Structure formats: C-alpha cells, structure tokens
Amino acid sequence: MWFFESSGVLGPYSSLAGVSVFIIFMGLGFMGLAVMVSQKWRYESDKLTSFECGFDPMSSSRMPFSLRFFLLALLFLVFDLEMVLFFPYIFSVTNCFVELSVMSKIWSVIFLLILVLGLIHELNEGTLDWEMDE
Incomplete structure (x- = not known):
C-alpha cells in the first residue's frame, strides 16, 4: 500500500507514520460504527425499574454501599x-x-x-x- 512505503520526507519512519495514521483512522471508524449501532431509544420509567411480578416496586432497588x-x-x-x-x-x-x-x-x-x-x-x-x- 502507498502509506506503508518509505518516502524521502520522513525517511525510515514513514512506514511507522503510515501505520499510525491507519490505526487512528481505523479506531475512529470503529468508534463511529459503535455510536451508530448503539443508538439509545427513549427510556421509559417502567423499563428502568426492577420487576416485582407486575406490581410497583416497594422500595428502591439500589442498596447503600459502604x-x-x-x-x-x-x-x-x-x-x-x-x-x-x-x-x-x-x-x-x-x-x-x-x-x-x-x-x-x-x-x-x-x-x-x-x-x-x-x-x-x-x-x-x-x-x-x-x-x-x-
């Protein structure tokens, strides 16, 4: 590939620079893909509460942590x-x-x-x- 070949500007470090740029763009691409795939839909309060056989929860599901x-x-x-x-x-x-x-x-x-x-x-x-x- 063209960004792995050495050039006169960077000398022996051109392939390292090419790989670094490639890794950065690949990471940004994966991050963008993750953001697109994990779209969060509207939260409903019933979905966020703990399930107690269809009844309203008696107490908070969060326990105090020492x-x-x-x-x-x-x-x-x-x-x-x-x-x-x-x-x-x-x-x-x-x-x-x-x-x-x-x-x-x-x-x-x-x-x-x-x-x-x-x-x-x-x-x-x-x-x-x-x-x-x-």
Whole structure:
C-alpha cells in the first residue's frame, strides 16, 4: 500500500507514520460504527425499574454501599500491584547466577521503603480498621 512505503520526507519512519495514521483512522471508524449501532431509544420509567411480578416496586432497588469496602479493595489493588512488581526482583536475588549492581539494590530498598511507609500510613489513618467509629 502507498502509506506503508518509505518516502524521502520522513525517511525510515514513514512506514511507522503510515501505520499510525491507519490505526487512528481505523479506531475512529470503529468508534463511529459503535455510536451508530448503539443508538439509545427513549427510556421509559417502567423499563428502568426492577420487576416485582407486575406490581410497583416497594422500595428502591439500589442498596447503600459502604465506602470502606471500596477503600479496602483499592488498597488491596495498590499493594497487590506493588508485590507483583516486586516478584521479579525476588527471583533475581534468589538466582545464584545473577549479580545485582549496587544501584539495583538501592532502588529495591527505596521501593520496599515506599511500600512499608504506605502501609504504615494506612494503618495510622485507620483505613484498615474494620470496626466503625461511632
């Protein structure tokens, strides 16, 4: 195709530019297709309520959600991601054939320090305390 061939203007990056333009137009085309296909028709209140055997709903179908669950899940994701990032370092330390540089050891200590300081901060803030303070 003509946009994959190299030209004198961009040199060796012309094929990369052509592919980038092609991907952008393809993405815009798919987004336009999705907008056309997913036309939302008029909403009726009966369609949006929960179904209770033809009767009007007795109460709201929305249940209150405690913010503590959200905070705990968010903390789990953050600390879990940090541990996943730390696993390659653990495996490289246990491998006897790899000699780590001093800078690599310093960065790993800084990473662990940030992890521990974040955990101490969350403990001091009381985010991990499950009991409700009245």
